[in-house]
Amino acid sequence: MITHEHISRLIESLSKARPNVRFDISGDSLESQTVKVKENENFEQTASQRTSALLRVWTPAGRIGVVQVTSLDHKQLLSALDVAAEAASLGPAEDLPSIPLPADAGTLPELNSTSAGQPVSIEELGTNLLAAVRQLRQSHPDISGVPYNALSQRRAQRFYANTEGLIREQNGAVVSTYLYARGQSEGHKPRAAGHWGEERSMQSLDLSAVAKTASELLVSHLKPIKISSGQYPVIFSGRAFLDLLGAFSNLFSAQNILDRQSLHTKDSLGQQIAASLLNVADDPLHPANVSPDLFDGEGTAVRKLSLIENGVLTGLWHHSVSAKTFGVPKTGHANVGAKMTVRPWFWNVSAGQGLGDAARDCVWIDDLEALHAGVNSLQGSFSLPFLGYRIVNGRKESLEGVTVAGDILSVLKNITALDSSCERASGGVCPAVAVSALSITCEA
Amino acid sequence: MRPLLQRDFESGFSNIKAPADGPFNEAWRPLLSLILGHARRSGADFAEIFLERRNTLRVTTENGKVTAVAPSFSLGAGVRCFKGLQDVYVSTNDLSQSGLRWAVDQALGMLGCSARMSHSMGRDVQLEPLRDFAAARGKDNWLAQTAGVGEISERLLSQSSVLRKKVGHLQSDQTSAFRDWQEVLVAASDGVFARDIRLHQLSRLGVNCADGADRSSMHEQRASTGLPDFLKTVDMNPVIDEISTSAGIMLRADYVTAGQYPLVMANRFGGVIFHEACGHLLETTQIERKTTPFAESLGLPIAHENLTAWDEGITEGAFGSTDMDDEGMPAQSTLLIENGILRNFIADRAGSMRFGHPRTGSGRRQNFSFAAASRMRNTFIAPGKHTPDELIQGVERGLYCKKMGGGSVGATGEFNFAVGEAYLIEKGKLGKPVKGATLIGTAAEIMKKISACANDIELAPGFCGSVSGTIYTTVGQPHLKVDNITVGGRS
Structure with missing residues (x-):
């Protein structure tokens, strides 16, 4: 793994070899182990160690060149610096970032808990996962297998450094799992459902609970019904709503607004874009975020940012260039590449007063599927298959062959209720969200 | 923080070094032979090393200005070892002798083989003469x-x-x-040595x-x-x-009205429906997961009698073509379905070992960080005898899908596809345009509803994401008619 001293020495030696070149380097060094259990209970095991880094060079002519590499070898980095300098003359000429200065990068936040457990052996990973897979498989006679499953432990070191003296470095460890099972009740089509878990160490990951939830979910979908296609009141589970928000994240990207690739414009800030009960923030240091990043791709310290308050658009994700254009401080969301973009860290959708009667008669959407295919973020429209239920008078029955279609701006404006507690999903926390009506199609 | 992956092997390994910069060539033979021999002596039944060097460039303009010039250089290796039918995979971007040795020892350790017992010099794996597809086809420049x-x-x-x-x-x-x-360079303990x-x-x-x-x-x-x-x-x-x-x-x-429609699907990227709804289910990785309904269907009808389909890696210039797969096997053409009858699966080495289906030169991966898996290449439905107009004229009221978006197929064979450009068909003629359509169904059912193919096959490039990452593929088909399909939309 790379140490702070290693990064310092690297910058020093590269600067010595190219004394008049201003540059930064960001990247990560990653080690991971993953186990999967096959249907015959053999293990599929993989391990990986890799480094990736992005070099940016500021030329005297005021241009920037960017090169991505997979080695921190001095000789190869020198060569990359030269390529970047050459590429700069042919690259973008406008809206270029300045090299980040330590004084503008903010103070790194301190984490409440940085404790990462010791890694376990891959044998232990396998034993633990096999037990969970067996538990899930044996939890119901109609569950026939767990075709998609994995347990991974990963250690990563992120770094940022530049010739102006800004150096950032962060270690992190994550253990994650998913269990996706398949089952079939007599007279019905096969169904599949699953659950996931993520913690800082194997010791704190409750695999049995993940298996139990996956089983309960799948069993609840084994005897699905069909419904007539039409308009229904809909409730998105917290994770489904976060998936939808994530698919339309260009709504909150200052860069996308500048690129005219957003449904919003600069003037949208301060406008009512959602029902007044909706409050959304990007909250990288939320306690539920098990692997928080402390700095962005420009080395800027992350912080909580309000995006929607009482339905009003209050904030956008910025990197240094978009912040300068908008005349606001940068927000610590830079995703650095040949073109600077922004990225969210951890969604925090505030809980509301409860779903009330909305939950007694609705279509409940547990999981949205095929987001890569069914979302048109430039048009704001979506048409997505989902795993969910029809709830009538509080009684719920699983649905099969269903899709939901709509428009994200309408969804945000037609929110009628928010659950009183939040669900933790992989990218944030969010309550169940009720929407007045959406189009549901059911396969005949 | 203790590292996850230990580097605690003993010194004393041969001091054969990894070649310095330059193309992958014969100079790698001594080291790769030695490492593969080490793996075999340590108890692996089979070992394979995959070396990869990559040089990519992406240029983007937005609204009339160059906004990104992105060169990228990467180097990496993957080591796969089998013991019986059990296999493990370790990847690294350290191509030094010690880096490769570390990777193979990690793999051996994960297989339960005792790597430390094998430091004594023994017989190296005898690699075949380098089969250099790059040199043979003048690719070095x-x-x-x-x-x-x-x-x-x-x-x-x-x-x-x-x-x-x-x-x-x-x-x-x-x-x-x-x-x-x-x-790429592939070396394996069965002697495969190919570039x-x-x-x-x-x-x-x-x-x-x-x-x-x-x-x-x-x-x-x-x-x-x-x-x-x-x-x-x-x-x-x-x-x-x-x-x-x-x-x-x-x-x-x-917006399209949701419901049941007979469908005419255009050629080119329309082939994504076969790719998603059927092609994936013919990969041996799906047999292993028990996620294909066709595992026991070899020689049996799985599609309409008018449907014949191929997967191949040999069409000159096509996005999914490759002279050899990522396991060193030359590309070939594989008949998947002949007049509705399932004739072959798409098999990589592991799929062949585990299920007996012959390898088809289909072991593919995104890069060195993935083990090769059975994946599609250029996959298409063969042309039929009709004209596209005949198919449209045969529909009283339906949908014409001119441009397809992406799609996916789930663990139960349920698929969905976004439609980018569609038109209603009314009384055998194209009518008004509609948007927001999603095609929904299950693979086993839809294949029997593709009832007619036109004579205008065309291929289209695409990307396919699956177990071994995102790879380059081609989809293709002629115009074809689906008797009935559920269309999701706004009622």
């Missing part, structure tokens, strides 16, 4: 023959300029191109139109494998005409 940043930028800016003149209500436009040059160079290039245009509340977006791409001057010569003018027309039409389109 390909990289030097490709377009440079300046030429690519100039062409993209010119395309952007034309787009901005031709497309009405244009809100934003994007043109981009990439070049992905990849050199290849691949060159994938793509040019893409996209527009986003808006007029009040009406919005449309269109993109289209052209791509090639193994044509060094592709980005210098590809004619994007027909593509510009195509997307400017489509974007204009779809800007005013109404």
